[in-house]
Amino acid sequence: MPTVSFRVDGVDHTLDVDVRTTVLDLLRERLGNTAPKKGCDHGQCGSCTVLLDGRRHLTCLALAVSYDGAEVVTAAGLGEGHADGLHPVADAFLRNDAFQCGYCTPGQVCSAVGMLDELREGHPSHVTEDLDAEVDPDDDELRERMSGNLCRCGAYVGILAAVRECVASGGEA
Amino acid sequence: MRPFDYLRPDDVATAVRAVADDPDARFLAGGTNLVDHLKLGVARPGLLVDVRGLPLHDVEVADVGGGTVLRVGANVRNSDLAAHPVVRREFPAVARALVSAASAQIRHQATTGGNLLQRTRCVYFQDVSTPCNKREPGSGCSAVEGFARYNAVLGASPECVTVHPSDLAVALAAVDASVVTDGPAGERRLPVAELHRLPGDAPEKDTVLEHGELITAVELPASPVAQRSTYYKARDRASYAFALASVAAGLELDGDVVRDVRIVWGGVAHKPWRALRAEEALRGERFSEEAVLAAADAELEQAETSPGTAFKVPMVRGATALVLGRLAGGGR
Numbered sequence: 001m002p003t004v005s006f007r008v009d010g011v012d013h014t015l016d017v018d019v020r021t022t023v024l025d026l027l028r029e030r031l032g033n034t035a036p037k038k039g040c041d042h043g044q045c046g047s048c049t050v051l052l053d054g055r056r057h058l059t060c061l062a063l064a065v066s067y068d069g070a071e072v073v074t075a076a077g078l079g080e081g082h083a084d085g086l087h088p089v090a091d092a093f094l095r096n097d098a099f100q101c102g103y104c105t106p107g108q109v110c111s112a113v114g115m116l117d118e119l120r121e122g123h124p125s126h127v128t129e130d131l132d133a134e135v136d137p138d139d140d141e142l143r144e145r146m147s148g149n150l151c152r153c154g155a156y157v158g159i160l161a162a163v164r165e166c167v168a169s170g171g172e173a
Numbered sequence: 174m175r176p177f178d179y180l181r182p183d184d185v186a187t188a189v190r191a192v193a194d195d196p197d198a199r200f201l202a203g204g205t206n207l208v209d210h211l212k213l214g215v216a217r218p219g220l221l222v223d224v225r226g227l228p229l230h231d232v233e234v235a236d237v238g239g240g241t242v243l244r245v246g247a248n249v250r251n252s253d254l255a256a257h258p259v260v261r262r263e264f265p266a267v268a269r270a271l272v273s274a275a276s277a278q279i280r281h282q283a284t285t286g287g288n289l290l291q292r293t294r295c296v297y298f299q300d301v302s303t304p305c306n307k308r309e310p311g312s313g314c315s316a317v318e319g320f321a322r323y324n325a326v327l328g329a330s331p332e333c334v335t336v337h338p339s340d341l342a343v344a345l346a347a348v349d350a351s352v353v354t355d356g357p358a359g360e361r362r363l364p365v366a367e368l369h370r371l372p373g374d375a376p377e378k379d380t381v382l383e384h385g386e387l388i389t390a391v392e393l394p395a396s397p398v399a400q401r402s403t404y405y406k407a408r409d410r411a412s413y414a415f416a417l418a419s420v421a422a423g424l425e426l427d428g429d430v431v432r433d434v435r436i437v438w439g440g441v442a443h444k445p446w447r448a449l450r451a452e453e454a455l456r457g458e459r460f461s462e463e464a465v466l467a468a469a470d471a472e473l474e475q476a477e478t479s480p481g482t483a484f485k486v487p488m489v490r491g492a493t494a495l496v497l498g499r500l501a502g503g504g505r
């Protein structure tokens with residue numbers, strides 16, 4: 001069995017894995033980190049989203065052997081170093097009722113954190129009118145940029161409000 | 174999922190040899206398509222050769238024969254390519270096609286080479302319990318009389334009626350991009366428009382590449398039609414969905430006369446469909462919406478539809494007028 005190393009929420013792990021193991025299964029089944037959720041297991045829902053080497057990624061379509069050496073931050077590790085262990089984005093989700101069952105929430109929160117970085121770096125999106133101008137993060141932009149995370153409870157109104165608040169406060173609060 | 178051996182070479186020659194020598198081997202890039210296929214049983218390779226350790230991560234501007242070419246390594250991620258300043262300025266159709274595809278997460282993971290070689294989203298291809306000539310040659314095509322919404326209207330065969338799902342490939346064809354490959358027979362360059370093939374009687378072959386042939390780069394030559402280009406995608410929901418039909422187009426006007434034009438359609442054929450008849454009808458003509466619609470009609474005379482796909486003809490016709498009208502008005 002191949003040996004892989006991952007740094008997960010600040011802790012280093014080295015372990016032998018079956019070559020077929022996805023990063024999602026490694027996190028949940030081998031390391032007991034159940035923050036990332038298995039929704040569809042086919043890249044279609046976003047509930048398995050983490051930050052991998054600083055960017056939002058789906059873990060269900062990533063083989064552990066192929067992402068060996070990566071640094072992963074899950075929703076469980078995002079709060080590290082923040083007051084009450086709560087990342088400002090997670091806090092905004094709480095205050096804006098941005099969930100109902102909560103199943104999609106860890107993925108939504110990681111995705112929103114990654115999205116705020118992309119906005120700061122000036123990445124264009126599908127709805128960006130002028131590819132050369134600075135992005136105006138209006139509601140259309142935020143909806144488009146969060147469209148890779150589905151919410152079966154339909155908490156989108158709250159999610160949008162939370163994300164809007166994070167953008168307004170400069171992404172870090 | 175069938176167990177497989179895994180290799181991660183750091184030089185191109187080793188990677189090419191590893192796949193070329195083993196009929197059961199496949200390249201692996203970001204994995205967003207292939208890992209799904211491993212799970213579904215659509216792909217059952219005995220060996221995966223990971224290309225992400227190969228030094229194919231750069232985007233560079235090169236001078237080739239007096240012209241400027243943007244050379245994009247096969248491992249450049251879809252998100253990075255879309256955000257690249259030269260792509261946004263000189264090849265807007267490419268940036269727009271990239272950001273219209275999949276989700277931000279997937280675009281961070283997906284590579285340029287993998288995107289071009291992603292396989293069809295035909296529901297029967299992805300369901301191993303149903304006949305599909307592309308997955309299992311000779312087993313039949315379930316889509317001919319089945320779910321048709323994503324089927325082709327141009328260039329299909331009785332053996333396979335599916336379309337190629339990549340948005341990027343459509344835009345690259347419209348800016349005259351080439352793919353650079355390295356294979357058992359050495360290096361070669363071919364236009365992106367000639368990479369994918371029509372299904373004919375061998376739908377199991379998506380492209381003209383040989384087994385073990387690795388895409389190392391894509392080259393985009395700067396040109397007036399590329400600089401004034403854009404991409405439009407019609408789909409069933411506003412985001413995170415494949416194209417029902419799409420248009421990548423570039424336009425160079427001399428006053429109000431069309432000096433040069435590119436029109437490539439996605440979602441309608443087994444490959445990006447370069448609308449050569451439409452382009453020919455427009456070149457040298459005074460630009461007008463009527464002229465564009467007549468040109469699209471000239472191309473669409475070859476269309477063959479079923480009740481499930483008939484909607485695509487007016488859709489791609491209207492989208493073509495919309496896109497070229499936008500370009501003529503200075504938009505991109």
Ligand SMILES: Cc1cc2nc3c(=O)[nH]c(=O)nc-3n(C[C@H](O)[C@H](O)[C@H](O)COP(=O)(O)OP(=O)(O)OC[C@H]3O[C@@H](n4cnc5c(N)ncnc54)[C@H](O)[C@@H]3O)c2cc1C
Pocket residue numbers: 042043044199200201202203204205206207208224247273274275276279282283284285286287288289290291292338339340341386387388389413414415416
């Ligand atoms: C939910 C979902 C929605 C999506 N929506 C869209 C969409 O709207 N539009 C769109 O265009 N795409 C869409 N995609 C597809 C996505 O763009 C592709 O999966 C991705 O681009 C593939 O790139 P990859 O690097 O992950 O390739 P992989 O999955 O690693 O590989 C794909 C194929 O390419 C081969 N390959 C990879 N690199 C090379 C190389 N350098 N040389 C030779 N062969 C190679 C592999 O052997 C494999 O056959 C979607 C995917 C998902 C899961």
Ligand code: SF4
Pocket residue numbers: 293295296297298304305306307308313314315316317332333334335376
């Ligand atoms: S259309 Fe092509 S991919 Fe779909 S079932 Fe028929 S042969 Fe298979």
Ligand code: FES
Pocket residue numbers: 037038039040041042043044045046047048049058059060061
């Ligand atoms: S579980 Fe990964 S996208 Fe749904």
Ligand code: FES
Pocket residue numbers: 098099100101102103104105150151152153154155
């Ligand atoms: S809160 Fe239930 S799925 Fe989003």
